[in-house]
Amino acid sequence: MANNGQATNDQAQTLFEKIWDRHVVVAEPDNPSVLYIDLHLVHEVTSPQAFTGLREKGLPVRRPDKTVATMDHGIPTTPPHIPISDELVIRQIGQLEKNCEEFGIPLHGLTSPNRGIVHVIGPELGLTQPGMTIVCGDSHTSTHGAFGALAFGIGTSEIEHVLATQCLLQVKPRTYAVRVEGTLPRGVSAKDIILNLISRIGVGGGTGHVFEYMGSTIRGLSMEERMTICNMSIEGGARAGMVAPDDTTIEYVAGRPFAPQGQAWEEAVAGWRQLPSGEKAVFDKEITIDAAKLEPMITYGTNPGMGMYISERIPDPDQVKDVSERQTLAKALQYMGLRPGQSLIGQKVDVVFLGSCTNSRLTDLRLAAALMKGHQVAEGLRMMVVPGSQQVKQQAETEGLDKIFKEAGADWRESGCSMCIAMNGDQLEPGQYAISTSNRNFEGRQGKGGRTFLASPLTAVATAIKGQITDVRTMLG
Amino acid sequence: MEKFTTLTAKMVSIPTGNIDTDQIIPARFLKVTDKKGLGDNLFYDWRYEADGSPKEEFILNTDQGKQAKILVAGDNFGCGSSREHAPWAIMGFGFRAVISTSFADIFRNNSLKLGLLPVAVDKETHFQLLSLIEEEPATQVTIDLENQILQLPDGRRVNFPIDNFSKTCILNGVDQLGYLQSHAAAVAAYEETNPDRVNTLAG
Numbered sequence: 085m086a087n088n089g090q091a092t093n094d095q096a097q098t099l100f101e102k103i104w105d106r107h108v109v110v111a112e113p114d115n116p117s118v119l120y121i122d123l124h125l126v127h128e129v130t131s132p133q134a135f136t137g138l139r140e141k142g143l144p145v146r147r148p149d150k151t152v153a154t155m156d157h158g159i160p161t162t163p164p165h166i167p168i169s170d171e172l173v174i175r176q177i178g179q180l181e182k183n184c185e186e187f188g189i190p191l192h193g194l195t196s197p198n199r200g201i202v203h204v205i206g207p208e209l210g211l212t213q214p215g216m217t218i219v220c221g222d223s224h225t226s227t228h229g230a231f232g233a234l235a236f237g238i239g240t241s242e243i244e245h246v247l248a249t250q251c252l253l254q255v256k257p258r259t260y261a262v263r264v265e266g267t268l269p270r271g272v273s274a275k276d277i278i279l280n281l282i283s284r285i286g287v288g289g290g291t292g293h294v295f296e297y298m299g300s301t302i303r304g305l306s307m308e309e310r311m312t313i314c315n316m317s318i319e320g321g322a323r324a325g326m327v328a329p330d331d332t333t334i335e336y337v338a339g340r341p342f343a344p345q346g347q348a349w350e351e352a353v354a355g356w357r358q359l360p361s362g363e364k365a366v367f368d369k370e371i372t373i374d375a376a377k378l379e380p381m382i383t384y385g386t387n388p389g390m391g392m393y394i395s396e397r398i399p400d401p402d403q404v405k406d407v408s409e410r411q412t413l414a415k416a417l418q419y420m421g422l423r424p425g426q427s428l429i430g431q432k433v434d435v436v437f438l439g440s441c442t443n444s445r446l447t448d449l450r451l452a453a454a455l456m457k458g459h460q461v462a463e464g465l466r467m468m469v470v471p472g473s474q475q476v477k478q479q480a481e482t483e484g485l486d487k488i489f490k491e492a493g494a495d496w497r498e499s500g501c502s503m504c505i506a507m508n509g510d511q512l513e514p515g516q517y518a519i520s521t522s523n524r525n526f527e528g529r530q531g532k533g534g535r536t537f538l539a540s541p542l543t544a545v546a547t548a549i550k551g552q553i554t555d556v557r558t559m560l561g
Numbered sequence: 562m563e564k565f566t567t568l569t570a571k572m573v574s575i576p577t578g579n580i581d582t583d584q585i586i587p588a589r590f591l592k593v594t595d596k597k598g599l600g601d602n603l604f605y606d607w608r609y610e611a612d613g614s615p616k617e618e619f620i621l622n623t624d625q626g627k628q629a630k631i632l633v634a635g636d637n638f639g640c641g642s643s644r645e646h647a648p649w650a651i652m653g654f655g656f657r658a659v660i661s662t663s664f665a666d667i668f669r670n671n672s673l674k675l676g677l678l679p680v681a682v683d684k685e686t687h688f689q690l691l692s693l694i695e696e697e698p699a700t701q702v703t704i705d706l707e708n709q710i711l712q713l714p715d716g717r718r719v720n721f722p723i724d725n726f727s728k729t730c731i732l733n734g735v736d737q738l739g740y741l742q743s744h745a746a747a748v749a750a751y752e753e754t755n756p757d758r759v760n761t762l763a764g
Binding site for chain 2 (some may be wrong): 106110111114115116120122123129130132135136140141149150151152158170173175176189190213216221222223238239240241242245248249250251252255257286287291292321342386389408409412415505506526528529
């Protein structure tokens with residue numbers, strides 16, 4: 085169908101621009117564009133007030149068939165026979181059940197085998213597909229960009245907009261190419277790539293932009309590794325991060341419950357093949373990361389940009405020129421109870437958290453279990469392993485991964501957001517140190533007064549075994 | 562949507578950079594199904610002792626804090642979680658505008674939908690405001706949305722950016738949903754020519 089004009093245009097467009105253009109319903113000068121949304125993911129915490137808004141205005145949900153709900157943030161990860169004790173959580177999930185029932189929205193509820201963290205189940209069920217626009221009232225919606233979708237987090241007012249109209253008002257963001265080239269050294273993983281990017285550009289570095297991750301390293305990553313990277317785009321300030329769809333993407337989506345079938349599949353794939361950025365596409369900003377030079381990353385501060393190679397030493401606020409940055413770093417180190425110039429290798433931790441929408445998928449658990457096998461969690465240290473979904477849990481148990489963790493002395497849990505958000509009973513005590521595979525080390529994020537080091541699953545397991553922050557490369561022989 | 566035209570008010574500063582929405586309102590306060598009372602929990606972990614008593618020295622617990630309608634905060638304000646509870650809490654406390662050098666995208670979007678005005682200024686103006694607040698806590702500034710001007714006590718007028726659409730909505734106190742609804746026919750036409758990509762009810 086493409087004539088020469090379109091082909092030329094295609095060559096000059098980025099992946100983001102192609103998807104954006106295909107979803108603009110109305111573009112009036114001076115107003116933001118009306119953007120069509122293909123898939124709206126809903127969870128219990130950010131949606132109740134949006135449904136209330138619909139009721140007050142007497143509006144239906146325009147497209148319940150493009151909407152899907154689950155519960156993840158507030159759900160305890162304790163065994164299913166233990167009833168939920170938090171009255172507020174009970175009320176919030178009851179409200180979601182009622183809202184889904186009343187508005188005809190499919191819900192993967194408490195007892196569903198498909199329940200899980202919203203950003204784990206979307207891809208798992210084949211709901212997440214290349215070329216789509218996907219939104220959710222959760223900033224880590226950027227995860228779905230790994231499929232070559234435009235996916236971003238929205239607020240509750242916007243949730244109401246999408247429920248009512250299947251559209252959003254959006255000002256077109258700019259584009260930011262993140263090229264990662266070369267072979268990752270042993271012990272260095274997708275998590276280290278994204279933590280490195282954020283440490284370089286800062287937590288506001290991507291504001292107003294959409295990242296496109298590209299280059300030989302990204303092409304070589306599995307879908308689950310790409311999801312880890314896209315997941316944390318928001319921690320670099322970008323609402324969305326994307327990877328162009330390729331054979332890896334198509335192989336992953338094929339045969340999943342909500343993926344197209346038969347002729348529709350062939351047509352969909354042909355369309356997805358047209359999505360990658362053209363050779364003449366120009367980005368507003370670019371950065372290149374040399375994968376071969378990367379080391380395992382660890383954060384030392386209270387935002388994900390305060391990260392360094394595990395072999396490095398904590399920076400000194402006195403060396404920071406900008407007054408505001410200096411104060412922010414000093415405040416962070418004070419909260420963390422850490423000193424400038426200190427190495428984090430050997431730092432004691434109290435808790436190891438393996439989970440969250442960043443690193444709780446099957447390949448994360450396999451990698452972690454392989455390192456854990458034959459070792460014990462160090463004495464006095466608590467390790468929690470929280471699969472991202474009930475399906476991930478089931479599959480991990482089929483493979484015997486749960487046994488490896490349990491025999492090592494780790495706590496094997498039901499799925500959920502768990503200690504990444506600490507509003508479900510899983511949390512740190514004041515002053516405790518945790519090494520976490522999650523995405524945020526903000527003050528109190530994992531529990532009031534808790535102190536978080538963000539790292540990869542491999543670094544987390546190495547630390548669990550040694551009882552102190554450990555460079556995993558020393559354990560890989 | 563709360564209407565905003567001009568505001569002359571006292572300010573209060575929390576100059577820390579990269580204040581995330583977990584600080585603005587910790588996750589444990591998100592177990593609500595309405596928007597009421599969130600102002601009481603604004604900056605909870607910075608504002609209260611472990612026993613729940615207010616930290617006297619924390620700025621929002623002082624008379625100055627209670628009187629202020631403008632919050633002056635550090636760079637990249639509102640980063641992190643998409644929770645709209647953050648601007649709900651800020652407005653619930655009594656603020657109508659936040660001044661910073663920059664805002665996180667989602668926080669900015671959420672605020673514009675509610676009528677909480679994010680006012681982005683250059684570093685020099687920001688520094689001047691912080692100094693003013695320190696030297697003369699009762700200082701008032703005027704924010705004129707129509708003309709997109711922040712007027713300082715020395716008479717200096719500083720322009721701030723806002724898209725015309727959000728500005729019109731906030732000046733008139735009109736919810737953005739109405740504009741989307743007015744394009745229902747265009748949305749229906751779009752749906753006719755663009756096949757559905759997924760059917761969540763089919764599984």
